[in-house]
Amino acid sequence: AQSVTQLDSQVPVFEEAPVELRCNYSSSVSVYLFWYVQYPNQGLQLLLKYLSGSTLVKGINGFEAEFNKSQTSFHLRKPSVHISDTAEYFCAVEGNTGFQKLVFGTGTRLLVSP
Amino acid sequence: DGGITQSPKYLFRKEGQNVTLSCEQNLNHDAMYWYRQDPGQGLRLIYYSQIVNDFQKGDIAEGYSVSREKKESFPLTVTSAQKNPTAFYLCASRGQGFYEQYFGPGTRLTVT
Numbered sequence: 001a002q003s004v005t006q007l008d009s010q011v012p013v014f015e016e017a018p019v020e021l022r023c024n025y026s027s028s029v030s031v032y033l034f035w036y037v038q039y040p041n042q043g044l045q046l047l048l049k050y051l052s053g054s055t056l057v058k059g060i061n062g063f064e065a066e067f068n069k070s071q072t073s074f075h076l077r078k079p080s081v082h083i084s085d086t087a088e089y090f091c092a093v094e095g096n097t098g099f100q101k102l103v104f105g106t107g108t109r110l111l112v113s114p
Numbered sequence: 115d116g117g118i119t120q121s122p123k124y125l126f127r128k129e130g131q132n133v134t135l136s137c138e139q140n141l142n143h144d145a146m147y148w149y150r151q152d153p154g155q156g157l158r159l160i161y162y163s164q165i166v167n168d169f170q171k172g173d174i175a176e177g178y179s180v181s182r183e184k185k186e187s188f189p190l191t192v193t194s195a196q197k198n199p200t201a202f203y204l205c206a207s208r209g210q211g212f213y214e215q216y217f218g219p220g221t222r223l224t225v226t
Binding site for chain 1: 118120147154155156157158159162164172173202204206213214215216217218219220222
């Protein structure tokens with residue numbers, strides 16, 4: 001089974017500042033990793049995913065994440081945030097053998113202020 | 115436009131009543147999922163279906179039921195046996211050969 005820990009429930013940041021949202025996972029098998037974004041009262045939208053290969057993954061809206069197998073982490077970064085990035089961000093993990101469930105972290109609320 | 119629709123957006127029911135949440139997709143995806151979202155708890159899997167006429171319990175299936183009679187549709191019934199049904203419910207789907215799930219806009223259910 002897999003589990004995901006998002007270490008920060010809320011991250012306040014000023015507009016145009018850089019941000020990092022942290023995600024750690026545990027799994028006994030190799031994994032696929034995902035970051036999703038949720039705007040208020042909406043569904044989830046995929047930001048980016050890591051399946052294999054290059055450990056630096058680029059996604060939509062200027063976000064990127066780095067897979068670190070030794071530290072079992074998949075932190076999300078953006079060099080300069082906008083007000084419109086205010087949302088909830090979810091890290092998720094799925095084992096890559098056979099049918100595996102997608103397991104979500106508890107989310108990090110990113111609050112961007114002017 | 116391909117996507118997942120969930121209706122209604124907001125739903126209000128009295129305690130003791132069953133209620134059915136709709137989920138329809140026109141993405142031709144084989145797999146469909148239902149999640150429940152509560153504040154501070156992330157998403158938890160209720161039921162999933164990998165093909166028509168087959169579905170499996172997720173982590174919190176008690177008090178819920180589903181059907182999968184058509185590829186496009188995966189309705190969720192919240193029964194009176196569900197102790198705490200007030201939540202935000204999200205439907206998702208995944209196509210064969212794809213790794214990510216696509217989510218609908220969600221239904222917010224309030225039971226009083």
